[in-house]
Amino acid sequence: MTGPLRPAFHEGQVLAAxxxxxxxxxxRGQSARHARHLHEWGIVEGLGLATEARTDPLTGVRHVEVSVAAGIALDGTGREVVVTEPAVLRESDFEEVNGADQPTDEPYPVFLTAADREPAQRPGPVSCSGSATKTRVEESYQILFGRLGDERLVEEQQPPAIGDPPADPPVRWLILLGYVRWTDGHFSGVETTARGVVVRFAGVRADTVVARSGALTLRTAPAAQEGKPALVLSGGDQPSLVFGLYQGGGAVAPLMTVAANGNLAIAGSFSGRMPAGSTLVASGTATDGMLLPLPSGVTPEQVADGRVVIHVQLTPRTPPLADTALYSPVEATVDGDRRVRCRMRLYDPLVTPAKVVEQPGAVDFLVLATVAATNGGG
Structure with missing residues (x-):
């Protein structure tokens, strides 16, 4: 088994074709291996399905004209597929593949694949042999319509062997561009996902990503857009990891920040699963009739199904009293709904007429939420 062969030339050599x-x-082989093994194949730029409203002049039916935007894709063999200008999809091509189908609301897949073509003859010098053989190959493309369900063929494609060059036609690698809807003999709309299969975009395979500016940003769109999320890893004097949303000027408003010392700052509330054996606490003051809160991160559903056990401690609060008044708690309980029942009796012998008064009271509460170490957590 040999590796890739690199041509070597010497002085006086007669160069053959x-x-x-x-x-x-x-x-070409070197470029293809780079693209195939350091990247994930898919759409690199553009190639979206665009629509433009149309009216059938014979029937008056409203429909859309669908076109593929200019762009670039990498196929799974490492070959670059370039669409230099928008290409309008032909309804006749669709009907040739799916015209016999019964009317359906299901969208049909649209694929892009590489194609080699012989370019039109251009004026130029004639070879000494007088041969009319073309000296250029146009690396072109072909747009194909699939049948319902053919989108699953995309993930079933197998890449070539490690050292192979890019595949040339008739080998075909399908790149899913999207889906079209078909109604009354015309295109009626486009989609980017159907039956659980979405349009695939190119990616990168890397264990290390290095930022030369000292800050590395991950975002969900090619350009910074206000309100969209971003993750920023910053070095410098105050290293940090920030998750936030873009503001109008392109800055990231922090929602969560991890500082270099490990401190975590969040703009909202924190919730999540309670690990086995853990305890969460809530405390405060409540008056008669109030519902006690659950600790942050604990839901009523977790309590109801027994995943979390609640323990409550109540301590009656002494109300402001005159120096001669006597105070006695009558009730300080909590029911199954975590509603506080608190009553107290007051008596001041110097008040005329002297009598015992019963009134609502207040308690200091401590709510403990625990997960048993044997039940697998929350």
Whole structure:
């Protein structure tokens, strides 16, 4: 088994067409292996399905004209597929594949694949041999319509062997561009996902990503958009990891920040699963009739199904009293709904007429939420 062959030349060598072709093919193979093994194949730029409203002049039916935007994709063999200008989808091509289907609301897949074509003859010098053989190959493309369900063929495609060059036609690699809807003999709309299969975009394979500016930003769109999320890893004098949303000027408003010392600051509330054996606490003051709160991160559903056990401690509060008054708690309980029942009796012998008064009271509460170490957590 040999590795890739790189052409070598020497002075006085007569260069044959095969020698020059080998030089080109070596570069193509190197580029394809880079694209295939350091990237995930898919759409690189553009190639979205766009619609424009139309009216059938014969029937008056409203429909849309669908076109593929200019753009670039990488297929799974490492070959670059370039669409240099918008391409309008032909309804006749769709009907040739799916015209016999019964009317349906299900969208049909649209694929892009590489194609080699012989370019139109251009004026140029004639070779010494007088041969009319073309000296250029147009690396073009073909747009294909699939049948319902054919979108699953995309993930079933197998890449070539490690050292292979990019695949040339008739080998075909399908790149899903999206889906079209078909109604009354015309296109009626487009989609980017159907039956659980979405349009695939190119990615990168890397164990290390290095930022030369000292800050590395991850975002969900090519450009910063107000209100969209971003993750910023910053170095410098105050290293930090920030998750936030873009503001109008392109700055990121922090929602969660991890400082270099490990301190975590969040703008909202914190919730999550309670690990086995853990305890969460809530405390405060409540008056008669109030519902006690659950500790942050504990839900009523977790309490109801027994995943979390609640323990409550109540301590009656002494109300402001005159120096001669006597105070006695009558009730300080909490029911199954965590509603406080608190009553107290007051008596001041110097007040005329002297009598015992019963009134609502207040308590200091402590709510403990626990997860048993044997039940697997919350």
């Amino acid at each position: 095969a020698d020059l072709t080998a030089a080109v093919e070596h570069a």
